[in-house]
Amino acid sequence: MGFMGNMGTGGDMAEPRWLTDEEQHVWRAYLHATTLLEDHLDRQLQRDAGMPHVYYGLLVQLSQAPRRRLRMTELARSAKITRSRLSHAVARLEKNGWVRRENCPSDKRGQFAQLTDEGMEVLRRNAPGHVTAVRQAMFDRLSPEQVTQLGAIMRVMAAGLEPQDADADLPWLR
Template sequence: MSEPRWLDAGQQRDWRAYIDGSTRLHELLDRDLKAKHGLSTSEYEILVRLSEAPGRALRMAELAEHASQSRSRLSHTCTRLESKGLVRREACPNDKRGVYAILTDEGFAALERAARDHVETVRRFFVDVISPEDLKAIGRAFGAVDEHIRGVR
């Protein structure tokens, strides 16, 4: 068995800063959405993805990929959104095994309300505390990470 490629001190510092900062940011965003709008970040992400889709509808399998959730977790999250009247599910007319998640008008209105507060929180705790150059670097870096992980799967 070969020796692990250990992180040097700078890499370890940067890795931990990423873990600590991203965890705290995600927790803050989740708390804020729940307190102000009764939505988790997972629920919010599903509403966003559906709002951007043609006809505000996506197959569940495609939505799971976009929302970075397992199909099982997505199903539970959609069940909560259905109980709130924000999403409905329908069978695919040309594929008996397929199911569409569809953003309701009520769901779109809830998203519009939540998005106003959410963008301010994202700006206050992320965008506005990072230089424009660093923000672009973060976008490039995590675009590369995402692309690499998708290629490995």
């Protein structure tokens, strides 16, 4: 008996639609691939750049923002992490000298996280290795069609999980 596929009826609980055999296999493959990849990138970046993948992603976001800085909330939103987590992360990156905090003049509650030159340099040094790792794990293994398919699939999933869609199944609240 499984806990994703059909367990048979008989319980007094509402029966969901269990996963088909194919769906179970896809789900398992998804879990394996995503956890292996995230672990792989975490180790690669921890070894080469001295920070986990999420932190590296924060630096990348900042590097692409105007004046290389973003409000904390904005950065948290675009990196898909909580503000609490970001506070800790930025504190650590600041200690490394890769990010600097700045007060927001127009809103005294606000803070900017700004990428320092040193942070930019860390990014420059590690970008080649990181891109290579991503390529070897994903793009060099997939056909062009698969890359396109993956993009479409991931966009659909991400759209369904965006916070603002939390009430998407509660239309009567709108």
